[in-house]
Amino acid sequence: MKNGIIKDIDTTNLPTQDGYFGEFGGSFIPPQLQAVMDEVTAEYEKIVKDPAFLEELNDLLTHYVGRPSPVYHAKRLSDAIGGAQIYLKREDLNHTGAHKINHCIGEVLLAKKMGKKKVIAETGAGQHGVALATAAALMGLECDIYMGAIDIRKEAPNVSRMKVLGAKVVEVTRGTQTLKDAVDAAFEAYLGDPISQIYCIGSVVGPHPFPMMVRDFQSIVGFEAKKQFASMTGKLPDSIVACVGGGSNAMGIFSAFLQDSVPLYGVEPAGKGLDTPLNAATLTKGSVGVLHGFKSYLLQDEKGEPLPVYSIASGLDYPGVGPQHSYLKTIGRVNYKTATDREAVEAFYGLSRMEGIIPALESSHAVAYAIKLAQELTKDQNILVNLSGRGDKDIDFVMENYPLVDYEPEANENGFDEFLAHIRGN
Template structure:
């Protein structure tokens, strides 16, 4: 998957204005050509190893596991990648593709800022201009990443309409892309958007799962019993899950329940949404009474999207992946707990996955294992956490 038209079952596709149809076809053909090109693969592998720092390690969180009882928790340390998250995996691929296609600029949206930082980094490396569209609310919440993007030479463009978060950043980036699709490549930041992006981003992120599978077997002599990853758009989760879909492994995607299940208080798309259209593709979608994308909210800026990757939508329907939810409070608790038990400060997005693993572990036997994709580090979140929740944790 996907099929030639970009569908995972009934989800996905490429629903774009007529003027963009030949552009999307050009991107698809260029990607299909380079993905099996030995020269491209060698260049990408070199950068993954010597620039990103791959392979990222798998770490046995023994202190946390002992405290919780039950299953043993392991962490795939994507937070240790250059730029601090999994996003660099596909950003390097997209930047190299843009360079091959003769583009002058790469543009993108960002929520938590990790994709923006990674893309600005990749753009600087390969010598391309870079525009990052970011909601005004997220610019405030994720100020350290905004500064990093500017230092790297990117233009940070505020999205000032609507809720001023991730959806609006995508809207803004799409509007800018339509103005000049010839000289720009829209480097979408997750497994969302029109075909070929859900496929392409998944493929670049699949290095996570391939590494983790080999590393875990080397460490323990077997596959993990359970996989856990947070899901907003869903790129870090698809990166881990893709290598294990044919194996006898339980797989859990974790969405943000926010502060309640009232519309506008959460971003639990697969849990409470229904099939719909957004940003050029079909997926599960949180919708208002008019069928338009609903307002969303979560403590983790990188998860506040009303849609989700089409492959996740398909995996929900065929019941290969079980999608669960974690509240803002549970995510903050996990953020603090992992820091104080293992000396690792996770991103608030990743904290949702950690929180679910913390709930799951005590329900399982000690011979069971849980592998969590720790998709990013929490440097970007510390000011926000201290300001909003510091008193509750003695900060």
């Protein structure tokens, strides 16, 4: 991995020059904005070949973000489950508490080199907002963060962090008042002034070049993990698991393994159940359409309008998904699964009790599926989970709405039997 960050990730060198992953991706935006996107694309392709830019980026990732993040063997959790060994890529230990800082540092560096005065973005769980506000403060740029009113109430600690860091948090009160509407509002603000500001999209979504750019900045997660896991175990993981909303953390860790034979699992939010409308399982239940300037799988009605979506995890309740994920689904390279709210909360409490690690609700979906998968594998097999964020932001919400008394394992030999009974459906 040259210079620690940028690398072609498959033999087809996707996306194509016009931003397509198979039939997915592209750029479906007004002509005046397309000219700006073309400028962003040209500048990005220029700077990623610039040794000075890469040196500055990698210096910040090392000395400011705290990379490399460690890989940790969750031995007590693994022993309690009794199947495959579970390892965690600890992106929760990054500065700001999640993987989002990886691409935010890159995007704000790009904005500064392009002479922009302000960065704007959407946020759901608040992790992208905090990371962008952090990078903007570091580099002296203004920052506006658009956030749905419901998510503002759910993620109050992150809202406070953004404000302390100097960002303006713009409350979005229309529609579902969640992530999709925050994206709409941020895009509208960008259209109002695409010259002095840049929209720093928070995932591998949006018009070209953002799915490519965010993936490239996040690919450091996978390339680090590949070396670390081989050093720890002498081999590659037997399976890799990551949660998927827009899909940035998953693309980050999957990128390094796409040409290997390692099974990859992306875990979508099943919410209250796939048989209800209260889910955000885009790849599982969606169809192909266009949203926010790109073509991908969407949860949409018969008129092609995005459906209201739901997840306990604010960072996952988005009706679309990154175009590369849609492509990887159609070619069968990634297995897309789901986890319900209930399973995510059980994983949230379970990992906290068994390993002293409080995961973000988004990451808890990946942990929940890994626990299921581990029981299908043998003790000599390994699962690597991308623990994409920490759960500080979620503690008050979970304790208020999903009280510990309903999830507390009964006293027994390993303190985990009750939890495993729920996971196994007993």
